[in-house]
Amino acid sequence: MGQVEREFIQREHHRQGDFKAPPFLPRTKTKGLDLERLDGERYLTQEFMQAEWDTIWTKTWQLVTRADDFEEPGSFFVHELGKESFLFVKGDDGEIRGFYNVCQHRGNRLCQAESGILDTFTCPFHGWQWSNDGALKKVAAPELFRQFDSGIPSEELGLQQVKVDFWGGWLWFNMDVDACPLKEYLSDIGAHLETYQFENWQVVDYQTFEWAGNWKHAVDAFNESYHFAALHPDMIEFGEGHDIPIELWGIHSRMLNFNRTVSEVVEDRETMTPLRAHMMGARMQQQGVAHTALAKDVHLREIEHRRSIEDETYLPFKDMNDEQLVHQYHYTFFPNTTFTQTPEGGAIFRYRPHATDPGKCYYDFFIVSYPPPGTVKQERPVHKVHNHENNPDYIKVFDGTFEPVFANVLAQDGSNMATMQAGVASDSFKGMILSEQEVRLRHFHKTIDDFIDGQVDTHHLLPSNHYLERD
Ligand code: FES
Numbered sequence: 130m131g132q133v134e135r136e137f138i139q140r141e142h143h144r145q146g147d148f149k150a151p152p153f154l155p156r157t158k159t160k161g162l163d164l165e166r167l168d169g170e171r172y173l174t175q176e177f178m179q180a181e182w183d184t185i186w187t188k189t190w191q192l193v194t195r196a197d198d199f200e201e202p203g204s205f206f207v208h209e210l211g212k213e214s215f216l217f218v219k220g221d222d223g224e225i226r227g228f229y230n231v232c233q234h235r236g237n238r239l240c241q242a243e244s245g246i247l248d249t250f251t252c253p254f255h256g257w258q259w260s261n262d263g264a265l266k267k268v269a270a271p272e273l274f275r276q277f278d279s280g281i282p283s284e285e286l287g288l289q290q291v292k293v294d295f296w297g298g299w300l301w302f303n304m305d306v307d308a309c310p311l312k313e314y315l316s317d318i319g320a321h322l323e324t325y326q327f328e329n330w331q332v333v334d335y336q337t338f339e340w341a342g343n344w345k346h347a348v349d350a351f352n353e354s355y356h357f358a359a360l361h362p363d364m365i366e367f368g369e370g371h372d373i374p375i376e377l378w379g380i381h382s383r384m385l386n387f388n389r390t391v392s393e394v395v396e397d398r399e400t401m402t403p404l405r406a407h408m409m410g411a412r413m414q415q416q417g418v419a420h421t422a423l424a425k426d427v428h429l430r431e432i433e434h435r436r437s438i439e440d441e442t443y444l445p446f447k448d449m450n451d452e453q454l455v456h457q458y459h460y461t462f463f464p465n466t467t468f469t470q471t472p473e474g475g476a477i478f479r480y481r482p483h484a485t486d487p488g489k490c491y492y493d494f495f496i497v498s499y500p501p502p503g504t505v506k507q508e509r510p511v512h513k514v515h516n517h518e519n520n521p522d523y524i525k526v527f528d529g530t531f532e533p534v535f536a537n538v539l540a541q542d543g544s545n546m547a548t549m550q551a552g553v554a555s556d557s558f559k560g561m562i563l564s565e566q567e568v569r570l571r572h573f574h575k576t577i578d579d580f581i582d583g584q585v586d587t588h589h590l591l592p593s594n595h596y597l598e599r600d
């Protein structure tokens with residue numbers, strides 16, 4: 130147990146109550162799984178990539194976009210995953226549906242814009258048309274098709290549907306129409322997050338980075354904080370990522386990064402340096418809270434403050450445990466969606482495989498916030514894809530929507546992708562040695578293996594804690 134945690138427990142004032150998210154503290158032990166090295170092959174080969182496609186991507190729930198992006202009949206959104214493109218659209222009947230974005234004539238990509246409003250989707254190649262409920266509307270010159278001599282088989286030529294569902298104000302989809310409902314998939318660990326009231330949140334920014342590494346290197350990179358001290362030395366000045374609590378939960382997992390403290394690996398944890406003041410002091414001063422805390426104790430003052438205003442604020446402090454009031458609750462839903470937030474804001478990471486190359490991936494980054502009631506809904510942010518190999522300026526990419534210190538952190542993470550991809554391909558590489566702080570990686574890769582081995586029934590996913598050991 131780390132110093133920050135001990136200090137937190139000493140000062141903790143968890144109220145009695147039935148919080149939807151059980152606190153991490155006191156910490157429960159995670160089962161060790163095994164200690165074997167993790168092979169490099171899984172990041173490299175077409176075979177492994179294909180097995181993931183067949184058993185994971187085509188069977189699991191995927192986050193798409195905000196449900197309120199579909200304001201009017203005809204509002205549509207195109208989302209790509211691996212080799213596939215999907216078209217999500219609100220029909221004139223008000224229902225939001227999802228389809229493979231594939232023309233039923235010769236297979237062209239039907240809709241070639243990312244978003245907009247249309248009542249009819251027309252394939253640019255020969256002009257076949259579909260309505261916004263996916264029904265075939267028009268075949269161009271049907272008299273030229275002998276197949277249609279006795280009538281056009283409209284049902285067969287409708288757009289092929291995928292399953293959609295909603296959670297947290299987000300639209301999700303699953304290629305497997307027999308998949309279990311989304312809520313069942315997210316299980317009780319999904320229910321933990323309901324206190325954040327994500328339905329009321331908004332997307333402040335949305336950017337995608339193309340990284341030169343397998344998608345699992347990106348998941349791995351964000352599911353442990355052991356690397357903060359070496360790769361992100363700034364991060365340990367205003368937070369704790371060293372020896373933090375982690376819990377494995379069925380096929381999903383969570384961890385807690387302590388905010389507004391100084392890591393125990395830093396010698397001077399008390400001085401309020403300019404960086405520490407900027408990253409964790411400024412907001413308290415704005416709120417009129419006397420700024421007298423030692424740097425390492427700012428989180429404790431902030432918790433006291435937040436508890437004291439829980440009856441006045443629109444933020445759902447009342448329903449949250451003390452950890453949630455200020456710390457980073459970092460949840461990853463298998464295989465590729467991470468929610469990490471405090472009550473007022475956070476980020477969602479989505480990792481997507483490249484269509485053909487196991488050595489590339491897309492890292493989607495949503496900045497989200499809980500706006501005060503009455504805030505006018507923000508325009509959809511301009512979404513761009515930035516290739517890390519072209520040296521994008523991560524600070525400029527977000528154009529003022531993201532704290533520059535954190536934008537630099539993302540650039541540091543991005544810089545690791547090509548080097549990890551190259552290193553695990555070396556003939557000399559013996560496999561990864563994973564620490565207890567990297568147990569989420571061990572669990573994630575074991576879950577991938579379980580999917581590939583056919584050991585997970587995604588039609589009837591049990592709320593199984595089979596990797597979780599509680600005291
Ligand atoms: S390929 Fe779409 S109309 Fe021909």
Ligand SMILES: [Fe+2]
Nearest residue numbers: 350356361542
């Ligand atoms: Fe990182």
